[in-house]
Amino acid sequence: MTETSTVRLATGTGVVLLALLGGFALGRAVTAPTGIGTQPAASSDDHSHPAGTGPHLHGGTDGGDEVSGLAVSDSGYTLVPRRTELPAGVEVDLRFQVVDAELRPVTSFEVVHDKPMHLIVARRDLTGYQHLHPQMSPDGTWSIPLRLADPGIWRLYTDFTLRDPGGTPLALTLGVDLVVAGDYTPTALPAATDTAEVDGFTVRMRGAPQRAVVAPLLFEVVRADDPAPRLEPYLGAYGHLVAVRAGDLGYLHVHPDPELVDGAVKFWLTAPGPGDYRLFLDFQVAGVVRTAEFTVTVS
Numbered sequence: 363m364t365e366t367s368t369v370r371l372a373t374g375t376g377v378v379l380l381a382l383l384g385g386f387a388l389g390r391a392v393t394a395p396t397g398i399g400t401q402p403a404a405s406s407d408d409h410s411h412p413a414g415t416g417p418h419l420h421g422g423t424d425g426g427d428e429v430s431g432l433a434v435s436d437s438g439y440t441l442v443p444r445r446t447e448l449p450a451g452v453e454v455d456l457r458f459q460v461v462d463a464e465l466r467p468v469t470s471f472e473v474v475h476d477k478p479m480h481l482i483v484a485r486r487d488l489t490g491y492q493h494l495h496p497q498m499s500p501d502g503t504w505s506i507p508l509r510l511a512d513p514g515i516w517r518l519y520t521d522f523t524l525r526d527p528g529g530t531p532l533a534l535t536l537g538v539d540l541v542v543a544g545d546y547t548p549t550a551l552p553a554a555t556d557t558a559e560v561d562g563f564t565v566r567m568r569g570a571p572q573r574a575v576v577a578p579l580l581f582e583v584v585r586a587d588d589p590a591p592r593l594e595p596y597l598g599a600y601g602h603l604v605a606v607r608a609g610d611l612g613y614l615h616v617h618p619d620p621e622l623v624d625g626a627v628k629f630w631l632t633a634p635g636p637g638d639y640r641l642f643l644d645f646q647v648a649g650v651v652r653t654a655e656f657t658v659t660v661s
């Protein structure tokens with residue numbers, strides 16, 4: 363790819379898609395993100411939620427009332443990607459730093475859910491979700507092999523917690539667009555459903571996020587040949603739920619209750635506004651992590 367390469371966006375279709383996807387959506391965890399904010403640096407790799415800490419979410423600095431990931435800079439910290447143009451379908455070494463207000467790279471991050479850095483990637487039509495964990499070199503440069511299959515504009519979220527100059531934990535999600543040149547064929551958001559299929563597993567969602575109400579949202583995983591496959595903790599929780607708002611790609615990362623409820627993973631969410639959301643539930647069975655995807659429409 364050269365400097366002069368062109369992104370051939372299917373503009374007309376994109377406008378239609380945006381119109382379809384336009385709007386607001388959903389929620390936040392039931393409590394302020396104290397679990398993230400107070401997670402000590404010395405947290406063991408075996409992070410779990412002690413009883414009473416409750417569910418919480420990554421990102422945001424205001425108690426989780428708003429989505430995050432919409433800005434490249436927040437609270438004096440800025441995401442600096444080494445490159446933002448990637449070739450389609452080719453694995454490249456994605457590199458980035460988080461710099462402070464003096465443009466010094468941050469080199470110390472808190473371990474939250476077993477990792478100091480959570481990387482989420484999705485194309486702007488909410489396809490192609492990936493949840494990755496890059497490695498940091500001593501100079502604060504993070505790197506990860508990344509392959510973006512198809513052309514389009516992709517959203518990269520860096521979800522992390524650092525300590526501010528006063529030593530207070532600060533959970534941030536900074537986001538930037540990555541460009542993959544080529545013919546972009548956007549996929550319309552799938553219809554809202556409470557069942558998702560992935561790799562022979564059926565994941566059923568029970569509950570519906572509502573506005574102004576803290577509502578439970580449960581996910582039950584079954585398989586045709588095994589009605590109750592054993593869910594395993596993944597990154598210190600029985601499930602990780604990322605919700606991305608259609609229209610602006612506002613980001614939420616919610617963690618569940620520490621224990622399964624009748625075999626289901628239980629989250630708590632509030633929907634602050636009407637609209638469409640894409641939910642990505644990471645779960646682990648027999649050592650393999652899979653992602654179930656749902657569209658949720660909040661009226």
Ligand SMILES: [Cu+2]
Pocket residue numbers: 477479480481493494495597
């Ligand atoms: Cu992660």
